Amino acid sequence: MILPKVRDPRFVTIRRGGTLTDADHHLLALWAASCAEHVLPLFESAQPGDLRPRHAIEAARAWSRGEMTMMDARAAGGHAMGAARPLTGAARFAAYAAGQAGAVAHVAAHELGAAAYAIKAVRAAAPQGEREAAGRRECQWQRAQLTGPIREAVLDDQRLRNDICWSVFDC
Numbered sequence: 001m002i003l004p005k006v007r008d009p010r011f012v013t014i015r016r017g018g019t020l021t022d023a024d025h026h027l028l029a030l031w032a033a034s035c036a037e038h039v040l041p042l043f044e045s046a047q048p049g050d051l052r053p054r055h056a057i058e059a060a061r062a063w064s065r066g067e068m069t070m071m072d073a074r075a076a077g078g079h080a081m082g083a084a085r086p087l088t089g090a091a092r093f094a095a096y097a098a099g100q101a102g103a104v105a106h107v108a109a110h111e112l113g114a115a116a117y118a119i120k121a122v123r124a125a126a127p128q129g130e131r132e133a134a135g136r137r138e139c140q141w142q143r144a145q146l147t148g149p150i151r152e153a154v155l156d157d158q159r160l161r162n163d164i165c166w167s168v169f170d171c
Contacts, residue, residue, distance in 0.1 A: 002113050002165050010153045011108040020108055026064035027150045029073075029104040032114035033060040034145050036097040038138070039090075039121040043098070046091035047083065053098030056080035063105040070105045077102020077110075093121035112157055112165060115142050119168040139171030 012018025013025060020028075037057050044054070059076035062068035077099045084095035100113030119138045126134035146154055158169035 002116060002161065003107070003109050004161055004164070007109065008157065008160070011111075011157065013108070024149050024153075025104075025108050027147055028108050028111040028154070029060045029064045029101070031142075031145060031147070031150065031154070032101040032104045032111040033057045033064075035115045035118045035142050036060075036094070036101040038141065039094040039097055039118045041094075042090040042121050042125050043083070043087075043094035046087065047095075050083050052076075052083040053080040053095045056098040056102035060101045060104055068105075073102050073105035075102075077104075077106075090121045090125035093117045093124055097121060109157070111154065112161055115139075115158075116165040116168050118142065120166065123168075135168055136171040139169055143171070 007018070009018040009020075011020055011028075013020045013022070036053070040053060040057065043050075056073075056076040056079065059068055059073040063070060063073035079099075080095050080102055081099035084092045084099060087095065094117070097114045097117035100110045100117055103110040104114065119135045119142075122138040123131040123135040143155070158165075162169045
């Protein structure tokens with residue numbers, strides 16, 4: 001999806017030869033979950049009976065607390081993406097954001113996918129002529145949620161991958 005061809009070692013766990021600590025990996029999952037949850041109402045208003053995106057967000061948080069395996073969190077993310085596929089617009093992007101948040105447990109670089117899809121959801125939900133401004137506000141909100149240990153890495157990741165993330169991080 002919107003992953004780089006060459007993986008940034010800051011988003012690869014130490015066990016796999018990168019520099020990402022478990023603590024920072026958990027913070028990335030929590031941030032991604034917050035980004036996805038912020039737009040979840042855009043999905044739930046369209047599909048109130050479908051809990052898959054909400055479960056993916058909860059799975060990302062449970063994994064970060066050590067209460068769920070990586071495989072289960074990743075599976076929850078996949079189910080949320082399944083909820084997105086038949087939809088269009090804001091609801092689809094919100095479900096994809098949740099799916100990406102669940103996938104952070106497997107590949108930390110999905111953190112930017114959760115954020116990017118959340119911005120796309122907000123843009124799609126905004127009235128014509130207000131979409132860019134709504135996206136910038138969402139991007140700024142997301143950045144305000146970043147905690148110290150991961151802030152600089154995520155901001156740099158946004159700069160480096162902005163082009164493959166639909167340029168949503170121009171805020």
